[in-house]
Amino acid sequence: MKVSVVLLCVSLLLQPFVLQSETLQLASSNYYPHYAEDLPQQGAVSEVVRQAFLAQGITIQINFMPFARALRQSQHADYIGLVAAWYDDERAQNFYYSQPLYANQIVFFKRKSQAVSYRDFADLSAQGLRLGLVQGYLQPQGLLQSQPNLVQVATDEQAFLMLAKGRVDLVPADKLNGLYLLDHKLPQYAAQLDWLTPALELRPMYLLLSKQDPRSELLIQQFNSGLTMLRQSGQYQQILQTLLPPEH
Structure with missing residues (x-):
């Protein structure tokens, strides 16, 4: 019994060091200006995730691909997880x-x-307003249940293009994402569009690690500890101030 206890203690002590010796493979899509392959440091979210893991002695590599593929392959543990996603009970x-x-x-x-x-939201449907929605995105609670007039598209850029051309009337989107697209992808329409206040909701982003990978439960604890260290040191706020564009 004593030998078993000793071996268990040794195993628990060594486990973090085994994790620290590996480079974790994470999947991600491009979601400007928060994270994307061609952004400085791959974006603020990527840098926060990277530095939180580094604070625990763990290195990561981010592999970029369409969101649906990133979600599917992370769920199956082909990659250990997603750099960022919103909360959903099914996920x-x-x-x-x-x-x-x-x-x-x-x-x-x-x-x-x-x-x-x-x-x-029901009033939107009663007025016949057309909404441009990106397929697969989570929508504000109650919006889809109100049965609005929907036009579904594949990308944020397509939704904003349809809005500018009058093919839809409203597009629910992250404010910074919309402003980035108008500034960098559709500048010819930037002066024609604005947004409604107040915000529909504040929707947090999270790192997701697959439950199919046996390392994930310990790693999420280590990541959370590293994230707390970033916040306490001021590095977290410095990353956001440096890598996120100012709001208009």
Whole structure:
């Protein structure tokens, strides 16, 4: 019995060092300006995740691909997890969620020339307003249940292009994501669009690690400890200030 206890203690002591000796393979999509392959440091979210793991002596490599593929392969533990995603009960069955990284401010974008007011989501449907939604994205609670007039597209850029051309009336999107797309991808339409206040919701992003990988439960604890260290040292806030663009 004593030998077994000793071996168990040794195993527990060695486990973190085994994890630290490996480079973790994480999957990610491009979600400007928060994380993307061609952004400095691959974006603020990527850098927060990278530095939180480094604070625990763990290195990572981020592999970029379309979101649906990144989610699927992470769930199957082809990659140990996703750099960032929003919370969803179905996803939580397959992933460990970290502490929140930071929140996306979800707003309705619209054309400046069109006055829009509504009392609730059902009012949008009653007015016949058309919404441009990106396939696969989680939407604010109650929006889809109100049965709005939906036009589904594959990318954020397509949704904003349809909004600018009058093919839809509203696009729910992260405010910084929308502003980045208008500044960098669709600058010819930037002056035509703005957003409604107040925000629909603040939606936190999280690191997700696959429950199919036996390392994940310990790793999510180590990541959370590293994230706390970043916040306490001031490095977390410095990363956000350096890598996120200012709001307009």
